[in-house]
Amino acid sequence: MALIKSISGIRGTIGGSINDGLNPLNISLYTSAFAKWVKNRHPNTRCRVVVGRDARISGEMVNQVVVGTLLGCGIDVVELGLATTPTVEMAVSAEKAQGGIIITASHNPRHWNALKLLNELGEFLSDSDGKEVLNLAEGNAFTFPQVDYLGSIVGNYDFADTHIAQILKLKLVDTNAIANANFKVAIDCINSVGGIAIPRLLKALGINYVVELYTDPTGEFPHNPEPLPEHLTALSSAVITHQCHVGFAVDPDVDRLAIVCEDGSMFGEEYTLVAVADYVLSRTPGNTVSNLSSTSALRDVTRQYGGAYFPSAVGEVNVVAKMKECNAVIGGEGNGGVIYPELHYGRDALVGIALFLTHLAGRNMACTALRKTYPDYYISKNRIELSPSIDPDEILEKLKKYYANREINTLDGLRIDLDIGWIHMRKSNTEPIIRIYAESKSAEEARALSQEVIELVNSWL
Secondary structure (H helix, E strand, O other), X not given: OOEEEEOOEEEEEEOOOOOOOXXXXXXXXXXXXXXXXXXXXXXXXXXXXXXXXXXXXXXXXXXXXXXXXXXXXXXXXXXXEEOOHHHHHHHHHHOOOOEXXXXXXXXXXXXXXXXXXXXXXXXXOOHHHHHHHHHHHHXXXXXXXXXXXXXXXXXXXOOHHHHHHHHHOOOOOOHHHHHHOOOEEEEEOOOOOHHHHHHHHHHHOOOOEEEEEOOOOOOOOOOOOOOOHHHOHHHHHHHHHOOOOEEEEEOOOOOOEEEEOOOOOEOOHHHHHHHHHHHHHHHOOOEEEEEOOOOOHHHHHHHHOOOOEEEEOOOHHHHHHHHHHHOEEEEEEOOOEEEOOOOOOOEOHHHHHHHHHHHHHHHOXXXXXXXXXXXXXXXXEEEEEOOOOOOHHHHHHHHHHHOOOOEEEOOOOEEEEEOOEEEEEEEXXXXXXXXXXXXXXXXXXXXXXXXXXXXXXXXXX
């Protein structure tokens, strides 16, 4: 069984011994640490925390432990129940709460769960704040309030409709154009909270024909929950069978969006952000941000509109920090994560759907035709497994010296920019491996770039 502690929260498989796995004792410990961090950050304040969860089977158990612990720490709780990650993020700001906890293991399998921690802005904790929470948990020095100072449930409701209403208010979301396009849409919501929010969103956008796959939030995932092409064959078939214009798939907490074209082909996970950015930049020119492992197509599209593209380290918190620094109008990650700051600073598949449908309606073309308007890039994802005795930092340093005559970026691991593409290498924080991402104008070239690094490292080992 696994338990992974990181700056963004705690993640693990359900069960196990006291120090192994995500069990009630660990859940309570890290919730107590977060509660103490919130109270230290907001002294002399009656603090409140928003709590929401995806639909995975362990969610109710984890939710009860989290809520009970927060109350025992003197924190008031706004309990959203089943809610998407972006919905919880928006609720923190709307409720003027001092923090939030999202109970979700994102795209991990059904036996995983996690606590994702938010600050008072509804954004993931910074590196320093996350480390402070971990240190508080390690210190295990908590003083709990007496009975008259316990927290209470101050809200218990569904925030999804408020989230959707805020999307509909956005200037770049054109419900009339979407309704007039008479789109037929298929959706795969992996039997999680997307099945609650996405049908409501599509109805509000004026979509009358929706083919629903796996919209019952039972937590019983019908396939691998990561929205990758090999897991979306049922959605592709549904799009073709029902002659839909487009299909949408999300992960269990609805912060990633994958798109299927009218012929059942994949629009491309990397191109979700590219297409949405194309539309946003056409109306509000400005700067963009994505992480170092995301496609160069976003850079190309940004420059077409006279904007500047900025890379960030991998991780939503790093993308958001860079977006604020360079005042980006759109940003995100190449895994289908769209961050539109006009709504909020968080990956949000719901606003991604609304902006993409507006874009598709405005361009008056099929999904496959829209995809062809963007430059073709291919990413190869690989990894090198190391023995525990080998220091991955030493390997990365040797690679840096080997590629010293190339353009090098050490913001996050090591990225090498070449004439035919780029290679990005990062060590894992939880396993003795180095992840390798390479991009080029063809799949063969991308694989060759990755293989070059793999063979080089293996020769050293």
